[in-house]
Amino acid sequence: MTPTEMALPLATRGPGTAAGPATEAQLFARHIEGDQAAREVLVRRFIPLARSLARRYDRSSEPFEDLLQVASLGLLKALDRFDPTLGHPFASFAVPTILGEMRRHFRDAGWSVHVPRGAQERALKVRDAQERLANARGRAATVNELAEYLELSIEQIIDALQAIQAYESLSLDAPRPGATADEAPSYGDAMGEEDARYELVELDATVSAVLGRIPQRERDILRMRFVDDLTQTEIAERVGISQMQVSRLLRHSLDQLRALTATS
């Protein structure tokens, strides 16, 4: 939805009200008597309303066509349930009915429990594009560049960046397309080594005991960023993971360190 579209009051959009309530009432009267032609005219008139509501959810991960289909189904239900004798305009009845239908759709699509699959797929796409652009330009991409490259909105890119930060799932750490196993260490590589290194760390006077309690790879990444002053893109290259993984590991280890410092 664009703001200009929002600006148009319903009356200027055409369906029903422009031609005066009498026509709408007449159409509904004929529709109730089973006149299929009147029903079709009503559907055509109010489809822009369904489209306008579907567009409001367009920033979600569902394809617009699917949303439009759900909204249209809601419109048909509204047409069949509407009681014109109550004296309300149809639109004020149709909006909640259509929104209710979309709500049910989101619920059925699993939106309530976890991040929808579409959003996960998009996050992976953003991660891959980010790497491709970084390789081509020698620096990380901006959000605008990613949006342009992937033909997504700024909001979709930002949501993907946030999702990448939040995902604990290993799928994001899976080797990238084209990378061999050697080049692409997985998240699990540093696991299990923690205990063995713990003792060594205690002997190292420059490193605090707290720092010793996070895995070696995370410690290396922290050192590269905060001691050696490398950018995240440079670290990503050295370690063989994506910049976004570097970002996630850095933020996660700083969080852990703060928690450990607070409790120790």
Place this chain on the structure above:
Amino acid sequence: MAEPPNVCLTLSNQPDNVLLVRETLSGMAETVGVDGVDLNDIRTAVTEACNNVVLHAYEGEEGPLQVEMFVSADTVEVVVRDHGTGIKPHIRSDEEAALGIGLSIIQALAPRVEFKDVDGGGTEVRMEFATPSVQSLDSLVRNGFQAPSLERSQLATTTGLAVAPDTLARRVLPRVMCVLAARAHFTTDRISDTEMVADALVSEAFAPSTGDHLNVSVTVEPRSLQLRVGPLYSGGAGRLIASSPARGVGPVIEKLTDDRRIDADGASEMLELRLLDKR
């Protein structure tokens, strides 16, 4: 006295800022566990209310948009306020015509909606959403709340945020910073640094703040972000700059920012941080 909001955003009514509000809502929802379908409803209704301020409140001029969020055990309340005149006469005469389809959407999605005139001109839309799944924010937030105050001349480039408690700030501030860093054309590399500065502020800046809220205002220029944090107790800003999550890592804020200043004002002070993207 009414309880202060958990989040208060002061923004210009430019269309870009609706995204900032939507991201703030997502951060809030993530913190307290708002169901994804409910979040979708909240985002949609609040977007409509904000779009009305973007389009109608100031008759084509720039003006302030204020958004407040209140989180309690089973409801989320969002207030969208303007200080304009554009919308008010219409609300009195014919709400439906002024707000078009927007009002129908708000009313369909928010179980309780209230319109109020704002003292000195303007309109307030108060929307209450039932969110049975939310965890309440445990810490009490009531002392020294200051809504971020910005001059009208600053609005075009500056955004003000007050947020509490820290559990909420942890999800909200980095998201807000991500949106603003993207707006400043930062690379994802530097955006992540900006988020780490936000993380550091969330964990370190509550204690030295003079109130219960973390107050941050952010000025966006091409490849530059300037943060003003505070008011803080005297001495707090210096400690913030020097603070480190662990020995061996060093002071994170100092490492990740390009310039730091302390702006003292009597018993309190403001911390000013500048981040640049020098790629």
